[in-house]
Amino acid sequence: MKKVAFKTLGCRLNQYETDAIASQFQDNGFKLVPFDKEADVYVINSCTVTHQSDHKSRNFISQANRKNPDSVLVVTGCMANNAKTELEGRNEINYVVENDHKSSVYSLVEAHYNGEIFHPSKINSDLFSYGSTDKGFHTRSMVKIQDGCDNFCTFCIIPSVRGRAVSRPIQDILDNVKNVVKNGAKEVVLTGVNIGRYEYESYKFDDVVEQILDLEGDFRLRISSIEPDGFGNKFLGLLNHPKMTPHLHLCLQSGSDPILLKMRRMYNIKRFKEIVNKVRSVRADFNITTDIIIGFPDESDQDFESTCNIIKDLQFGHVHAFKYSIRKGTRAERMPAQVDERIKTQRSEVLREIADDVKFQYRKQFIGKEQIVLVEKTDGKNAKGYGEHYVPVVFEGCELKRNHFYKVKIKEITKDTDPVLIGEQVK
Amino acid sequence: MRSHKVIEIRNLTPSTYIIKMEKKDFTFKTGQYITLGFSGSIDRREYSIYSSEQDKFLEVLIKEVEDGLVSKKLKRCKPGDYLDVDGPFGHFSLKEDEISKKKFLFIATGTGISPIHSFIATHPNMDYQLLHGVRKEEEAYERESYQNNNYILCTSRENSGDFYGRVTEYLKQNPVPSDTVCYLCGNCHMIYEAYDILEKQGINLGPIHTEVYF
Ligand SMILES: Cc1cc2nc3c(=O)[nH]c(=O)nc-3n(C[C@H](O)[C@H](O)[C@H](O)COP(=O)(O)OP(=O)(O)OC[C@H]3O[C@@H](n4cnc5c(N)ncnc54)[C@H](O)[C@@H]3O)c2cc1C
Numbered sequence: 001m002k003k004v005a006f007k008t009l010g011c012r013l014n015q016y017e018t019d020a021i022a023s024q025f026q027d028n029g030f031k032l033v034p035f036d037k038e039a040d041v042y043v044i045n046s047c048t049v050t051h052q053s054d055h056k057s058r059n060f061i062s063q064a065n066r067k068n069p070d071s072v073l074v075v076t077g078c079m080a081n082n083a084k085t086e087l088e089g090r091n092e093i094n095y096v097v098e099n100d101h102k103s104s105v106y107s108l109v110e111a112h113y114n115g116e117i118f119h120p121s122k123i124n125s126d127l128f129s130y131g132s133t134d135k136g137f138h139t140r141s142m143v144k145i146q147d148g149c150d151n152f153c154t155f156c157i158i159p160s161v162r163g164r165a166v167s168r169p170i171q172d173i174l175d176n177v178k179n180v181v182k183n184g185a186k187e188v189v190l191t192g193v194n195i196g197r198y199e200y201e202s203y204k205f206d207d208v209v210e211q212i213l214d215l216e217g218d219f220r221l222r223i224s225s226i227e228p229d230g231f232g233n234k235f236l237g238l239l240n241h242p243k244m245t246p247h248l249h250l251c252l253q254s255g256s257d258p259i260l261l262k263m264r265r266m267y268n269i270k271r272f273k274e275i276v277n278k279v280r281s282v283r284a285d286f287n288i289t290t291d292i293i294i295g296f297p298d299e300s301d302q303d304f305e306s307t308c309n310i311i312k313d314l315q316f317g318h319v320h321a322f323k324y325s326i327r328k329g330t331r332a333e334r335m336p337a338q339v340d341e342r343i344k345t346q347r348s349e350v351l352r353e354i355a356d357d358v359k360f361q362y363r364k365q366f367i368g369k370e371q372i373v374l375v376e377k378t379d380g381k382n383a384k385g386y387g388e389h390y391v392p393v394v395f396e397g398c399e400l401k402r403n404h405f406y407k408v409k410i411k412e413i414t415k416d417t418d419p420v421l422i423g424e425q426v427k
Numbered sequence: 428m429r430s431h432k433v434i435e436i437r438n439l440t441p442s443t444y445i446i447k448m449e450k451k452d453f454t455f456k457t458g459q460y461i462t463l464g465f466s467g468s469i470d471r472r473e474y475s476i477y478s479s480e481q482d483k484f485l486e487v488l489i490k491e492v493e494d495g496l497v498s499k500k501l502k503r504c505k506p507g508d509y510l511d512v513d514g515p516f517g518h519f520s521l522k523e524d525e526i527s528k529k530k531f532l533f534i535a536t537g538t539g540i541s542p543i544h545s546f547i548a549t550h551p552n553m554d555y556q557l558l559h560g561v562r563k564e565e566e567a568y569e570r571e572s573y574q575n576n577n578y579i580l581c582t583s584r585e586n587s588g589d590f591y592g593r594v595t596e597y598l599k600q601n602p603v604p605s606d607t608v609c610y611l612c613g614n615c616h617m618i619y620e621a622y623d624i625l626e627k628q629g630i631n632l633g634p635i636h637t638e639v640y641f
Binding site: 150152257258261262264266268270329331 | 469473516517616618619637641
């Protein structure tokens with residue numbers, strides 16, 4: 001039996017795509033092994049959003065090659081688009097597969113073993129032809145509804161590596177959801193690059209959400225990452241649907257209006273706060289998580305302070321902060337007043353402390369309350385999973401099973417940087 | 428991405444010019460922008476579309492930026508050259524149901540007047556006022572395109588326009604009725620300040636109403 005190993009960097013969309021490719025390999029008799037083990041095929045699904053992600057991808061390429069120099073090594077994902085020539089020049093890499101051909105990674109490897117060597121660009125491109133992910137690594141089943149982005153934020157390289165916004169036909173999405181639910185998925189997560197801008201024929205994002213929520217079955221719906229523009233009141237009205245989980249990852253990027261303008265973001269602080277307030281009026285404990293870029297060109301101490309203040313003010317459940325790094329070909333690359341690395345590092349430390357504190361405060365409020373936890377790991381007596389707010393929970397009970405919902409009463413919280421709720425099964 | 432043949436270059440000032448290109452089957456919504464560069468070149472920039480939706484050609488209004496790469500190169504293009512056009516992009520656009528009903532205020536600095544020119548050329552019967560902030564009078568690009576009473580030139584470096592000072596100063600001195608629909612385009616300092624002033628005057632601005640150039 002041939003062995004295949006995957007490494008995924010970056011966003012949830014990449015994670016979804018890896019899961020789908022992995023399922024295809026498994027369906028065709030491959031054994032899935034951890035990335036640090038010897039395998040016949042290594043697939044690295046790379047990211048290029050920051051310098052750090054490029055660096056990590058390069059390390060994983062070397063690692064795979066060290067483990068088995070004779071393996072078939074495939075690099076796909078955004079770095080494959082952005083640094084194609086460099087990667088194609090490296091002897092240890094067999095195939096560099098750009099995003100729009102990613103769904104054919106399996107066909108490429110299969111052809112390779114049949115002695116046919118294709119250039120990836122010769123294989124059909126299709127952004128949505130991934131099979132289902134039921135044999136993936138998660139109890140949550142991701143469903144891709146959209147790809148690409150036309151917003152052209154000045155820091156962002158995604159439009160040039162993922163291409164223009166394309167939406168998947170609504171009927172395909174509904175069929176995909178029905179299928180994964182039929183196969184036992186208990187949580188469906190919508191993914192894409194800019195899902196709020198979904199547009200297919202006359203259907204918008206809120207129509208997709210509404211129609212998924214109307215489907216039958218014992219599942220809950222999670223909206224992953226969404227931009228704070230492009231959706232309207234109809235979407236906000238769907239947030240109290242019983243199948244909808246009270247969690248949104250709303251990308252803020254900065255708490256300062258002048259910086260948001262320079263980033264060419266499509267909202268200002270006032271509008272962002274309005275959205276958060278509307279969401280929290282549906283459910284006061286709604287978990288709102290976010291992304292922050294630290295040290296965007298021209299970010300002053302005052303701009304940074306505004307960002308710190310809004311984090312405290314809006315009580316984000318989690319802040320994914322990263323230092324701004326120049327991406328070639330973006331508008332921000334050409335901006336004067338780039339911020340010194342040392343200042344970015346200092347600001348990151350300040351922000352991390354604030355974000356950790358706010359996260360702890362947010363999670364602490366669940367003590368004494370109940371969560372519906374979807375179990376991801378269990379030995380029957382102890383289990384680990386996520387509640388509907390997407391906060392990690394560990395709990396005790398009896399005859400606990402993976403991929404089942406349990407009502408859990410929260411008793412305590414751990415005190416580390418990613419505080420976990422500790423509870424007991426409610427029978 | 429499509430290749431479009433250049434028809435004509437119109438120099439408006441020593442640094443500002445209009446590139447007129449064939450339109451082919453390109454369609455857009457007035458207010459949107461394209462990315463433009465020489466055929467095959469990786470150096471591309473965003474430019475708002477200056478011409479109207481119904482024009483049979485495509486035009487952009489460009490100012491050569493000091494030490495700029497693409498704006499300088501494009502200035503040297505000649506009729507017959509080919510440019511790569513990608514797009515249209517952007518959400519800076521008029522709402523259909525407001526066009527014939529509302530009173531509009533357009534505020535632009537420099538070449539930020541480009542999408543506004545397209546708005547007005549596409550919908551000549553709109554009820555609008557246009558505030559154009561520039562340094563000198565010569566930057567009143569194709570002023571004759573606008574009805575005289577509707578165009579207010581604000582010059583900041585010399586007293587040669589209709590108002591001596593920045594557009595933001597004009598706004599402070601001439602408050603805007605709160606039922607006006609405002610659109611702002613140009614440099615982000617102006618947009619930030621004007622936004623603040625307008626909000627204080629009771630104007631509600633949504634995300635589609637600003638377009639930042641730099
Ligand atoms: C959505 C959008 C629409 C745009 N539409 C137009 C348009 O219709 N007409 C137009 O002339 N420009 C427009 N721009 C600006 C344009 O894309 C380029 O930035 C500009 O032409 C400079 O490019 P460059 O390669 O010559 O200079 P670069 O090498 O890219 O930059 C040099 C420096 O000039 C600064 N800069 C950029 N634009 C200007 C400017 N207009 N005035 C002064 N400094 C500037 C930059 O911050 C940078 O530091 C638009 C920008 C955006 C984002």
